[in-house]
Amino acid sequence: MRMRILATSLVFGVGCVGSLLYPDLALASNPAQVQSTLNEPTGFENAYTLGAGDRVKITVFRIDQYSGENTVLVDGTLNLPVVGSVSVKGMTLEQAAAAVSQQYARILRRPIVTITLLSARPVNVGVAGEVKHPGFYTLNQNEAGIPTVAQILESAGGIRQSADLRHVEIRRLQASGAEELILVNLWQFLQTGDIKYNITLRDGDSIFVPTATEVNLAESSQLAAASFAADETTPLNIAVVGEVFRPGPYTVTGTARTAEAGVPGGANMSATAPTVTRAIQVAGGITPTANIREIQIRRNTRSGTEQAINVNLWDLLQSGDLSQDIILQDGDTVVVPIATAIEPSEAAEIASASFSPDTIQVNVVGEVVQPGSIRIPPNTPLNQAILTAGGFNNRANRSVELVRLNPNGTVTRQQIDVNFAQGTDDQANPALRNNDVVIIKRSGLASITDALQTASDPIGRFFTLFSLPLNFFRLF
Numbered sequence: 001m002r003m004r005i006l007a008t009s010l011v012f013g014v015g016c017v018g019s020l021l022y023p024d025l026a027l028a029s030n031p032a033q034v035q036s037t038l039n040e041p042t043g044f045e046n047a048y049t050l051g052a053g054d055r056v057k058i059t060v061f062r063i064d065q066y067s068g069e070n071t072v073l074v075d076g077t078l079n080l081p082v083v084g085s086v087s088v089k090g091m092t093l094e095q096a097a098a099a100v101s102q103q104y105a106r107i108l109r110r111p112i113v114t115i116t117l118l119s120a121r122p123v124n125v126g127v128a129g130e131v132k133h134p135g136f137y138t139l140n141q142n143e144a145g146i147p148t149v150a151q152i153l154e155s156a157g158g159i160r161q162s163a164d165l166r167h168v169e170i171r172r173l174q175a176s177g178a179e180e181l182i183l184v185n186l187w188q189f190l191q192t193g194d195i196k197y198n199i200t201l202r203d204g205d206s207i208f209v210p211t212a213t214e215v216n217l218a219e220s221s222q223l224a225a226a227s228f229a230a231d232e233t234t235p236l237n238i239a240v241v242g243e244v245f246r247p248g249p250y251t252v253t254g255t256a257r258t259a260e261a262g263v264p265g266g267a268n269m270s271a272t273a274p275t276v277t278r279a280i281q282v283a284g285g286i287t288p289t290a291n292i293r294e295i296q297i298r299r300n301t302r303s304g305t306e307q308a309i310n311v312n313l314w315d316l317l318q319s320g321d322l323s324q325d326i327i328l329q330d331g332d333t334v335v336v337p338i339a340t341a342i343e344p345s346e347a348a349e350i351a352s353a354s355f356s357p358d359t360i361q362v363n364v365v366g367e368v369v370q371p372g373s374i375r376i377p378p379n380t381p382l383n384q385a386i387l388t389a390g391g392f393n394n395r396a397n398r399s400v401e402l403v404r405l406n407p408n409g410t411v412t413r414q415q416i417d418v419n420f421a422q423g424t425d426d427q428a429n430p431a432l433r434n435n436d437v438v439i440i441k442r443s444g445l446a447s448i449t450d451a452l453q454t455a456s457d458p459i460g461r462f463f464t465l466f467s468l469p470l471n472f473f474r475l476f
Contacts, residue, residue, distance in 0.1 A: 047093075047094075048093070048117065048120070048202075049092055049175070050072050050076075050088045050091055050092075050096055051089060051090070051203050052072050052074045052075070052076055052089070052121065053072060053121030054071070054072045054121045055069065055070070055071050055119040056093075056096075056115050056116060056118060057115070057116045058113065058114075059113070059114045060111055060112070061112035061114075063108070066081050072088060072089070075087075076088065077089070078100070082104075083103040083104060083106070083107070086100050086103050087099070089175075090175030091175070096115050097113045097114055098113075100113045119141075120141035120146065122138045122139060122203075123201055124136065124137070125137050125152050125206070125207060126205075126207065127152060127153065127155075127156040127207045127209075128207070128302070129209035129210055129211070130163035130164070130211055131153060131158065131159055131230070132157030132159075132160060132230040132231075133157035135156070139152065139155065146200040148195075148198045148200050148201065149168065149184055149198055150189070150198050150228045151228075152201060152207060153207070154227060158226075158229045158230035158231060159209055159223065159226070159228060160230055161220060161224070161230075161299070161327060162211055162212055162301045162307055163210075163211070163223070164209070164210045164212040165186040165187040165223070167183060167210050168183070168184040168208070168209055169181060169182070169183060169207070169208040170182040170183075170201070170205055171205065171208070172204070182199070184199060185197055186198070190222060211307070212307075215307060215326075217311070217324060218323045220326050221322070221323070223327075224273050224327045233253075233272065235251045235274075236252050236253075237250075237331065238250060238274075238279055238328055238332045241336070242290070242334075242335050242336035242337055243286055243290035243291070243336040243337065244285065245284030245286075245434065247283060248283070250279065250282045251282075252279045252328065253272075253278070273328075275328060276297065276313070276324075276325055277316075277355040278328075279328060279332075280334065280355040281355055284357060285356050286353075287433070287434075288347060288350075288351070288379060288431065289407075290338070290350075291337045291338060291339035292313040292336075293312050293313070295310070295311040295335065295336050295337070296311070296334075296335045296337075297311060297326060297332055297333070297334055297335075298333040298335060299331070300331050309326060311324050313353075313355065317350070344425075348379055348424075350379075351377065358377070359375040360376060360377070360380075360434040361373055361434055361435060362385050362435070362436050363435075364385055364386060364388075364389040364438045364440070365437065365438070365439055366439050366440035367392060367396035367442055367443075368392060368393060368396065369391055369393055370389050370390040372389070376388055376432070379432075381424045381429045381431055382402065382416060382430055382431075382432060383422065383429050385438060386440070387420075395442050396441075396443060397440065397442055398443075399416070399418070400415075400416055400418055400438055401416075401438075401439040401441070402415075402416055402430065402436060414430070416428065416429075416430070
Protein backbone atom coordinates (compact mmCIF):
# COMPACT_ATOMS: atom_id res chain seq x y z
CA MET A 1 0.00 0.00 0.00
CA ARG A 2 2.82 2.40 0.79
CA MET A 3 4.43 1.81 -2.56
CA ARG A 4 1.17 2.55 -4.38
CA ILE A 5 0.68 5.86 -2.55
CA LEU A 6 4.23 6.95 -3.41
CA ALA A 7 3.75 6.17 -7.07
CA THR A 8 0.49 8.07 -7.15
CA SER A 9 2.05 11.18 -5.62
CA LEU A 10 4.90 11.12 -8.12
CA VAL A 11 2.67 10.76 -11.14
CA PHE A 12 -0.13 13.09 -10.18
CA GLY A 13 1.60 15.53 -7.82
CA VAL A 14 4.62 16.72 -9.78
CA GLY A 15 2.68 19.33 -11.72
CA CYS A 16 1.46 21.01 -8.55
CA VAL A 17 4.82 20.82 -6.82
CA GLY A 18 6.53 22.24 -9.91
CA SER A 19 4.18 25.23 -9.91
CA LEU A 20 4.93 25.93 -6.25
CA LEU A 21 8.69 25.62 -6.48
CA TYR A 22 9.07 27.37 -9.85
CA PRO A 23 6.35 30.01 -10.09
CA ASP A 24 7.89 31.40 -13.28
CA LEU A 25 6.83 28.28 -15.11
CA ALA A 26 3.26 28.80 -14.00
CA LEU A 27 3.30 32.47 -14.97
CA ALA A 28 4.76 31.59 -18.35
CA SER A 29 1.37 30.21 -19.40
CA ASN A 30 0.44 33.83 -20.01
CA PRO A 31 1.69 34.81 -23.50
CA ALA A 32 2.71 38.20 -22.13
CA GLN A 33 6.34 38.70 -21.16
CA VAL A 34 7.31 37.62 -17.66
CA GLN A 35 9.74 39.86 -15.78
CA SER A 36 11.82 38.92 -12.78
CA THR A 37 14.40 40.97 -10.91
CA LEU A 38 17.69 40.13 -9.27
CA ASN A 39 18.65 43.55 -7.98
CA GLU A 40 18.42 41.98 -4.52
CA PRO A 41 19.38 38.37 -3.71
CA THR A 42 15.99 36.64 -3.82
CA GLY A 43 17.32 33.14 -4.36
CA PHE A 44 15.62 33.03 -7.77
CA GLU A 45 16.88 30.28 -10.07
CA ASN A 46 15.00 28.36 -12.73
CA ALA A 47 15.19 24.59 -12.50
CA TYR A 48 17.17 22.94 -15.28
CA THR A 49 14.96 22.07 -18.26
CA LEU A 50 15.70 19.32 -20.74
CA GLY A 51 16.49 19.85 -24.40
CA ALA A 52 18.07 18.19 -27.41
CA GLY A 53 21.47 16.69 -26.56
CA ASP A 54 20.88 16.04 -22.85
CA ARG A 55 21.88 12.56 -21.76
CA VAL A 56 19.78 11.07 -18.97
CA LYS A 57 19.40 7.87 -16.99
CA ILE A 58 15.84 6.55 -16.70
CA THR A 59 15.06 4.13 -13.90
CA VAL A 60 11.73 2.31 -13.72
CA PHE A 61 11.54 0.82 -10.23
CA ARG A 62 12.11 -2.99 -10.30
CA ILE A 63 11.79 -3.16 -14.09
CA ASP A 64 15.31 -3.22 -15.45
CA GLN A 65 14.29 -3.90 -19.06
CA TYR A 66 12.63 -0.49 -19.24
CA SER A 67 15.51 1.29 -17.47
CA GLY A 68 18.72 2.61 -19.02
CA GLU A 69 20.52 5.61 -20.48
CA ASN A 70 18.94 7.74 -23.16
CA THR A 71 19.54 10.97 -25.09
CA VAL A 72 16.99 13.68 -25.78
CA LEU A 73 16.58 13.79 -29.56
CA VAL A 74 16.56 16.86 -31.78
CA ASP A 75 12.77 17.09 -31.59
CA GLY A 76 12.94 17.09 -27.77
CA THR A 77 11.70 13.53 -27.26
CA LEU A 78 12.99 10.38 -25.56
CA ASN A 79 12.71 7.13 -27.50
CA LEU A 80 11.74 4.58 -24.83
CA PRO A 81 11.15 0.83 -24.91
CA VAL A 82 7.56 -0.24 -25.62
CA VAL A 83 5.96 3.24 -25.23
CA GLY A 84 8.05 4.89 -27.93
CA SER A 85 8.53 8.68 -28.12
CA VAL A 86 7.83 10.83 -25.08
CA SER A 87 8.21 14.62 -25.38
CA VAL A 88 10.30 16.13 -22.56
CA LYS A 89 11.47 19.37 -24.19
CA GLY A 90 11.40 22.27 -21.74
CA MET A 91 10.54 20.04 -18.79
CA THR A 92 12.37 19.76 -15.50
CA LEU A 93 13.63 16.32 -14.44
CA GLU A 94 10.62 15.88 -12.17
CA GLN A 95 8.20 16.87 -14.90
CA ALA A 96 9.90 14.56 -17.38
CA ALA A 97 9.71 11.69 -14.87
CA ALA A 98 5.99 12.35 -14.50
CA ALA A 99 5.53 12.36 -18.29
CA VAL A 100 7.40 9.05 -18.70
CA SER A 101 5.52 7.52 -15.77
CA GLN A 102 2.23 8.53 -17.34
CA GLN A 103 3.12 6.72 -20.56
CA TYR A 104 4.20 3.54 -18.77
CA ALA A 105 1.05 3.67 -16.65
CA ARG A 106 -0.80 2.40 -19.73
CA ILE A 107 0.99 -0.94 -19.45
CA LEU A 108 2.21 -0.98 -15.82
CA ARG A 109 0.37 -0.60 -12.53
CA ARG A 110 1.43 2.71 -10.93
CA PRO A 111 5.08 2.76 -12.19
CA ILE A 112 7.73 4.61 -10.21
CA VAL A 113 10.06 6.49 -12.58
CA THR A 114 13.13 8.55 -11.76
CA ILE A 115 15.26 10.51 -14.24
CA THR A 116 18.85 11.57 -13.56
CA LEU A 117 20.86 13.98 -15.72
CA LEU A 118 24.12 12.31 -16.77
CA SER A 119 25.54 14.98 -19.06
CA ALA A 120 24.02 18.29 -19.99
CA ARG A 121 23.85 19.53 -23.54
CA PRO A 122 26.03 22.48 -24.66
CA VAL A 123 24.53 25.84 -23.78
CA ASN A 124 24.02 28.18 -26.73
CA VAL A 125 23.78 31.81 -25.68
CA GLY A 126 23.62 35.11 -27.56
CA VAL A 127 25.56 38.04 -26.09
CA ALA A 128 25.10 41.67 -27.14
CA GLY A 129 25.81 45.15 -25.85
CA GLU A 130 28.90 46.44 -24.07
CA VAL A 131 31.12 43.37 -24.44
CA LYS A 132 34.32 43.16 -26.42
CA HIS A 133 33.10 40.48 -28.86
CA PRO A 134 29.30 40.32 -29.09
CA GLY A 135 27.86 37.30 -30.84
CA PHE A 136 26.77 33.68 -30.42
CA TYR A 137 28.59 31.41 -27.97
CA THR A 138 28.49 27.73 -27.06
CA LEU A 139 29.74 26.40 -23.74
CA ASN A 140 30.15 22.71 -22.96
CA GLN A 141 28.55 22.05 -19.61
CA ASN A 142 30.51 18.85 -19.10
CA GLU A 143 33.72 20.81 -18.73
CA ALA A 144 32.61 23.96 -16.90
CA GLY A 145 29.40 22.89 -15.20
CA ILE A 146 26.26 24.89 -15.92
CA PRO A 147 27.58 28.24 -17.25
CA THR A 148 26.88 31.46 -15.37
CA VAL A 149 26.46 35.02 -16.57
CA ALA A 150 30.03 35.90 -15.60
CA GLN A 151 31.44 32.90 -17.49
CA ILE A 152 29.65 33.69 -20.71
CA LEU A 153 30.70 37.35 -20.52
CA GLU A 154 34.29 36.21 -20.11
CA SER A 155 33.90 33.99 -23.19
CA ALA A 156 32.64 37.05 -25.10
CA GLY A 157 35.92 38.86 -24.44
CA GLY A 158 34.70 40.56 -21.28
CA ILE A 159 32.74 43.72 -20.52
CA ARG A 160 33.89 47.11 -21.73
CA GLN A 161 34.46 50.20 -19.59
CA SER A 162 31.20 51.65 -20.90
CA ALA A 163 29.11 48.76 -19.51
CA ASP A 164 26.28 49.13 -16.98
CA LEU A 165 26.62 46.09 -14.72
CA ARG A 166 23.65 47.03 -12.57
CA HIS A 167 21.05 46.32 -15.25
CA VAL A 168 22.27 43.30 -17.21
CA GLU A 169 19.32 41.70 -19.03
CA ILE A 170 18.72 38.00 -19.62
CA ARG A 171 15.88 37.03 -21.95
CA ARG A 172 14.68 33.46 -21.59
CA LEU A 173 12.06 31.72 -23.72
CA GLN A 174 9.61 29.65 -21.67
CA ALA A 175 7.94 26.41 -22.74
CA SER A 176 4.66 28.26 -23.23
CA GLY A 177 6.27 30.64 -25.75
CA ALA A 178 6.39 33.60 -23.37
CA GLU A 179 9.66 35.46 -22.96
CA GLU A 180 10.98 35.99 -19.47
CA LEU A 181 13.12 39.07 -18.72
CA ILE A 182 15.55 38.70 -15.81
CA LEU A 183 17.45 41.74 -14.55
CA VAL A 184 20.83 40.89 -13.03
CA ASN A 185 22.90 43.24 -10.85
CA LEU A 186 26.45 42.07 -11.48
CA TRP A 187 27.83 45.11 -9.68
CA GLN A 188 26.50 43.65 -6.42
CA PHE A 189 28.19 40.39 -7.35
CA LEU A 190 31.52 42.24 -7.61
CA GLN A 191 30.92 44.06 -4.33
CA THR A 192 29.66 41.16 -2.21
CA GLY A 193 30.79 38.02 -4.00
CA ASP A 194 27.23 36.66 -3.51
CA ILE A 195 26.78 34.01 -6.21
CA LYS A 196 23.02 34.57 -6.16
CA TYR A 197 23.70 37.53 -8.43
CA ASN A 198 25.69 35.35 -10.85
CA ILE A 199 22.84 33.15 -11.99
CA THR A 200 23.21 30.08 -14.18
CA LEU A 201 22.17 30.22 -17.82
CA ARG A 202 19.89 28.08 -19.92
CA ASP A 203 20.21 26.96 -23.50
CA GLY A 204 18.82 29.67 -25.76
CA ASP A 205 19.26 32.56 -23.31
CA SER A 206 20.09 36.01 -24.67
CA ILE A 207 22.25 38.39 -22.63
CA PHE A 208 22.31 42.14 -23.14
CA VAL A 209 24.82 44.39 -21.33
CA PRO A 210 23.49 47.97 -21.56
CA THR A 211 25.49 51.18 -21.84
CA ALA A 212 26.03 53.14 -18.65
CA THR A 213 24.29 56.51 -18.71
CA GLU A 214 26.93 57.99 -16.40
CA VAL A 215 30.52 56.88 -15.84
CA ASN A 216 31.78 56.74 -12.26
CA LEU A 217 35.54 57.33 -12.32
CA ALA A 218 36.00 55.51 -9.01
CA GLU A 219 34.43 52.35 -10.45
CA SER A 220 36.59 52.25 -13.56
CA SER A 221 39.48 50.35 -11.97
CA GLN A 222 37.07 47.91 -10.28
CA LEU A 223 35.47 47.10 -13.61
CA ALA A 224 38.87 46.54 -15.18
CA ALA A 225 39.87 44.17 -12.35
CA ALA A 226 36.80 41.91 -12.73
CA SER A 227 37.43 38.38 -13.96
CA PHE A 228 34.90 38.95 -16.75
CA ALA A 229 36.32 42.33 -17.83
CA ALA A 230 37.81 42.84 -21.26
CA ASP A 231 41.57 42.44 -21.47
CA GLU A 232 42.53 46.08 -21.85
CA THR A 233 46.24 45.33 -21.29
CA THR A 234 46.50 44.66 -25.01
CA PRO A 235 47.39 47.69 -27.18
CA LEU A 236 44.46 50.05 -27.81
CA ASN A 237 43.77 52.17 -30.86
CA ILE A 238 42.89 55.65 -29.64
CA ALA A 239 43.14 59.29 -30.72
CA VAL A 240 44.66 62.20 -28.78
CA VAL A 241 43.86 65.74 -29.90
CA GLY A 242 44.26 69.25 -28.56
CA GLU A 243 47.14 70.58 -26.47
CA VAL A 244 49.63 67.77 -26.95
CA PHE A 245 52.82 67.96 -28.96
CA ARG A 246 51.82 65.35 -31.55
CA PRO A 247 48.03 65.01 -31.83
CA GLY A 248 46.62 62.13 -33.84
CA PRO A 249 45.78 58.41 -33.71
CA TYR A 250 48.00 56.11 -31.64
CA THR A 251 48.38 52.58 -30.35
CA VAL A 252 48.66 52.80 -26.57
CA THR A 253 49.88 50.31 -23.99
CA GLY A 254 50.23 50.47 -20.22
CA THR A 255 53.97 51.33 -20.36
CA ALA A 256 53.88 54.13 -22.90
CA ARG A 257 56.32 56.93 -22.04
CA THR A 258 57.83 59.86 -23.90
CA ALA A 259 61.12 61.52 -22.99
CA GLU A 260 61.23 64.35 -25.48
CA ALA A 261 58.55 66.82 -26.50
CA GLY A 262 56.98 65.82 -29.78
CA VAL A 263 58.53 62.35 -29.77
CA PRO A 264 55.88 59.58 -29.61
CA GLY A 265 56.11 57.32 -26.58
CA GLY A 266 56.99 53.66 -26.76
CA ALA A 267 54.51 50.79 -27.13
CA ASN A 268 55.98 48.04 -24.99
CA MET A 269 53.69 45.26 -23.83
CA SER A 270 52.65 45.33 -20.19
CA ALA A 271 50.14 43.90 -17.75
CA THR A 272 48.97 47.45 -16.99
CA ALA A 273 45.84 48.85 -18.59
CA PRO A 274 46.37 51.96 -20.75
CA THR A 275 45.15 55.14 -19.06
CA VAL A 276 44.65 58.81 -19.96
CA THR A 277 48.14 59.83 -18.86
CA ARG A 278 49.69 57.00 -20.90
CA ALA A 279 47.81 58.19 -23.96
CA ILE A 280 49.03 61.76 -23.45
CA GLN A 281 52.60 60.51 -23.08
CA VAL A 282 52.33 58.60 -26.34
CA ALA A 283 51.22 61.82 -28.04
CA GLY A 284 54.44 63.56 -26.97
CA GLY A 285 53.15 65.00 -23.69
CA ILE A 286 51.06 68.07 -22.93
CA THR A 287 51.99 71.51 -24.13
CA PRO A 288 52.54 74.39 -21.66
CA THR A 289 49.12 75.79 -22.60
CA ALA A 290 47.18 72.60 -21.79
CA ASN A 291 44.17 72.77 -19.48
CA ILE A 292 44.58 69.58 -17.46
CA ARG A 293 41.50 70.35 -15.32
CA GLU A 294 39.02 69.79 -18.15
CA ILE A 295 40.36 66.88 -20.19
CA GLN A 296 37.54 64.96 -21.85
CA ILE A 297 37.27 61.35 -23.00
CA ARG A 298 34.87 60.78 -25.88
CA ARG A 299 33.79 57.15 -26.02
CA ASN A 300 31.69 55.42 -28.68
CA THR A 301 29.31 52.80 -27.31
CA ARG A 302 27.68 49.71 -28.83
CA SER A 303 24.35 51.53 -28.81
CA GLY A 304 25.72 54.14 -31.22
CA THR A 305 25.78 56.94 -28.68
CA GLU A 306 28.84 58.80 -27.39
CA GLN A 307 29.84 59.04 -23.75
CA ALA A 308 31.62 62.18 -22.56
CA ILE A 309 33.81 61.63 -19.50
CA ASN A 310 35.46 64.59 -17.78
CA VAL A 311 38.86 64.09 -16.18
CA ASN A 312 40.72 66.48 -13.85
CA LEU A 313 44.42 65.63 -13.84
CA TRP A 314 45.12 68.56 -11.52
CA ASP A 315 43.35 66.60 -8.77
CA LEU A 316 45.64 63.70 -9.60
CA LEU A 317 48.70 65.92 -9.08
CA GLN A 318 47.41 67.61 -5.94
CA SER A 319 45.73 64.79 -4.01
CA GLY A 320 46.86 61.63 -5.78
CA ASP A 321 43.31 60.86 -6.97
CA LEU A 322 44.08 57.90 -9.21
CA SER A 323 40.45 57.64 -10.30
CA GLN A 324 41.13 60.67 -12.53
CA ASP A 325 43.62 58.60 -14.52
CA ILE A 326 40.76 56.63 -16.04
CA ILE A 327 41.33 53.40 -17.91
CA LEU A 328 40.71 53.70 -21.64
CA GLN A 329 38.99 51.36 -24.04
CA ASP A 330 39.53 50.78 -27.74
CA GLY A 331 38.29 53.65 -29.91
CA ASP A 332 38.45 56.38 -27.23
CA THR A 333 39.36 59.97 -28.13
CA VAL A 334 41.26 62.06 -25.56
CA VAL A 335 40.66 65.81 -25.91
CA VAL A 336 43.08 68.17 -24.13
CA PRO A 337 41.71 71.75 -24.24
CA ILE A 338 43.74 74.97 -24.14
CA ALA A 339 43.96 76.94 -20.90
CA THR A 340 42.97 80.58 -20.78
CA ALA A 341 45.53 81.34 -18.03
CA ILE A 342 48.02 79.36 -15.96
CA GLU A 343 49.65 80.54 -12.76
CA PRO A 344 53.48 80.35 -12.86
CA SER A 345 53.51 78.17 -9.73
CA GLU A 346 51.06 75.75 -11.35
CA ALA A 347 52.98 75.75 -14.62
CA ALA A 348 56.12 74.57 -12.84
CA GLU A 349 54.24 71.75 -11.14
CA ILE A 350 52.54 70.65 -14.34
CA ALA A 351 55.86 70.71 -16.19
CA SER A 352 57.29 68.20 -13.71
CA ALA A 353 54.33 65.79 -14.08
CA SER A 354 54.84 62.39 -15.66
CA PHE A 355 52.51 63.25 -18.55
CA SER A 356 54.69 66.24 -19.49
CA PRO A 357 57.74 65.59 -21.69
CA ASP A 358 61.09 65.27 -19.95
CA THR A 359 62.69 67.82 -22.26
CA ILE A 360 61.85 70.41 -24.91
CA GLN A 361 64.08 71.68 -27.73
CA VAL A 362 65.13 75.33 -27.90
CA ASN A 363 67.53 77.07 -30.31
CA VAL A 364 69.92 79.60 -28.78
CA VAL A 365 71.88 81.44 -31.48
CA GLY A 366 74.22 84.41 -31.60
CA GLU A 367 76.63 85.64 -28.98
CA VAL A 368 76.74 82.75 -26.50
CA VAL A 369 79.59 80.40 -25.71
CA GLN A 370 77.88 77.31 -27.23
CA PRO A 371 75.25 78.41 -29.76
CA GLY A 372 72.91 75.84 -31.27
CA SER A 373 70.04 73.52 -30.31
CA ILE A 374 69.74 72.59 -26.64
CA ARG A 375 67.35 70.36 -24.67
CA ILE A 376 65.95 71.70 -21.43
CA PRO A 377 63.10 70.70 -19.07
CA PRO A 378 59.64 72.10 -19.88
CA ASN A 379 58.85 75.49 -18.38
CA THR A 380 62.54 76.42 -18.20
CA PRO A 381 62.90 80.22 -18.05
CA LEU A 382 64.85 82.20 -20.64
CA ASN A 383 67.75 82.96 -18.26
CA GLN A 384 68.35 79.27 -17.59
CA ALA A 385 68.36 78.42 -21.31
CA ILE A 386 71.06 81.05 -21.95
CA LEU A 387 73.17 79.63 -19.13
CA THR A 388 72.69 76.11 -20.52
CA ALA A 389 74.17 77.37 -23.79
CA GLY A 390 77.27 78.54 -21.89
CA GLY A 391 76.12 82.05 -21.12
CA PHE A 392 76.93 85.32 -22.90
CA ASN A 393 80.33 85.78 -24.51
CA ASN A 394 82.16 89.12 -24.25
CA ARG A 395 80.50 90.42 -27.41
CA ALA A 396 76.86 89.86 -26.33
CA ASN A 397 74.12 92.43 -25.94
CA ARG A 398 72.13 91.80 -22.78
CA SER A 399 68.92 92.61 -24.66
CA VAL A 400 67.88 89.41 -26.47
CA GLU A 401 65.04 88.56 -28.85
CA LEU A 402 62.64 85.65 -28.31
CA VAL A 403 60.99 84.31 -31.49
CA ARG A 404 58.02 81.97 -31.03
CA LEU A 405 55.85 80.10 -33.54
CA ASN A 406 52.28 80.11 -32.23
CA PRO A 407 49.80 77.22 -32.67
CA ASN A 408 47.72 79.34 -35.10
CA GLY A 409 50.73 79.70 -37.41
CA THR A 410 51.65 83.28 -36.48
CA VAL A 411 55.07 84.34 -35.22
CA THR A 412 55.66 86.60 -32.24
CA ARG A 413 58.85 88.48 -31.38
CA GLN A 414 59.64 89.74 -27.90
CA GLN A 415 62.59 91.92 -26.90
CA ILE A 416 63.81 91.10 -23.38
CA ASP A 417 66.50 92.72 -21.22
CA VAL A 418 68.13 89.78 -19.49
CA ASN A 419 68.69 89.96 -15.75
CA PHE A 420 70.01 86.73 -14.32
CA ALA A 421 68.67 87.67 -10.88
CA GLN A 422 65.13 87.86 -12.25
CA GLY A 423 62.67 85.06 -11.38
CA THR A 424 60.25 83.55 -13.86
CA ASP A 425 58.11 86.32 -15.36
CA ASP A 426 56.07 86.45 -18.55
CA GLN A 427 57.73 89.70 -19.61
CA ALA A 428 61.16 89.81 -17.98
CA ASN A 429 62.02 86.10 -17.91
CA PRO A 430 59.36 84.02 -19.72
CA ALA A 431 59.18 80.24 -19.60
CA LEU A 432 60.28 78.80 -22.92
CA ARG A 433 58.30 76.47 -25.15
CA ASN A 434 59.30 73.77 -27.56
CA ASN A 435 61.04 75.11 -30.72
CA ASP A 436 61.48 78.66 -29.35
CA VAL A 437 64.41 80.60 -30.81
CA VAL A 438 66.51 82.88 -28.60
CA ILE A 439 68.65 85.37 -30.54
CA ILE A 440 71.54 87.10 -28.71
CA LYS A 441 72.83 90.01 -30.74
CA ARG A 442 76.16 91.87 -30.55
CA SER A 443 76.68 94.67 -28.11
CA GLY A 444 77.17 98.24 -29.40
CA LEU A 445 80.91 98.16 -28.77
CA ALA A 446 81.25 94.85 -30.60
CA SER A 447 79.29 96.25 -33.54
CA ILE A 448 81.60 99.32 -33.74
CA THR A 449 84.69 97.12 -33.48
CA ASP A 450 83.41 94.84 -36.22
CA ALA A 451 82.57 97.84 -38.41
CA LEU A 452 86.08 99.33 -38.01
CA GLN A 453 87.62 95.97 -38.73
CA THR A 454 85.50 95.65 -41.83
CA ALA A 455 86.49 99.13 -43.01
CA SER A 456 90.18 98.59 -42.33
CA ASP A 457 90.40 95.31 -44.17
CA PRO A 458 90.65 96.90 -47.71
CA ILE A 459 93.42 99.30 -46.57
CA GLY A 460 95.31 96.45 -45.02
CA ARG A 461 95.03 94.42 -48.19
CA PHE A 462 96.28 97.46 -50.25
CA PHE A 463 99.42 97.88 -48.15
CA THR A 464 100.01 94.18 -48.34
CA LEU A 465 99.93 94.29 -52.13
CA PHE A 466 102.17 97.43 -52.21
CA SER A 467 104.78 95.85 -50.00
CA LEU A 468 105.12 92.69 -52.05
CA PRO A 469 107.53 94.25 -54.73
CA LEU A 470 109.71 95.79 -52.05
CA ASN A 471 109.99 92.48 -50.29
CA PHE A 472 110.90 90.88 -53.62
CA PHE A 473 113.84 93.29 -54.24
CA ARG A 474 115.08 92.79 -50.69
CA LEU A 475 115.74 89.19 -51.55
CA PHE A 476 118.64 90.41 -53.71
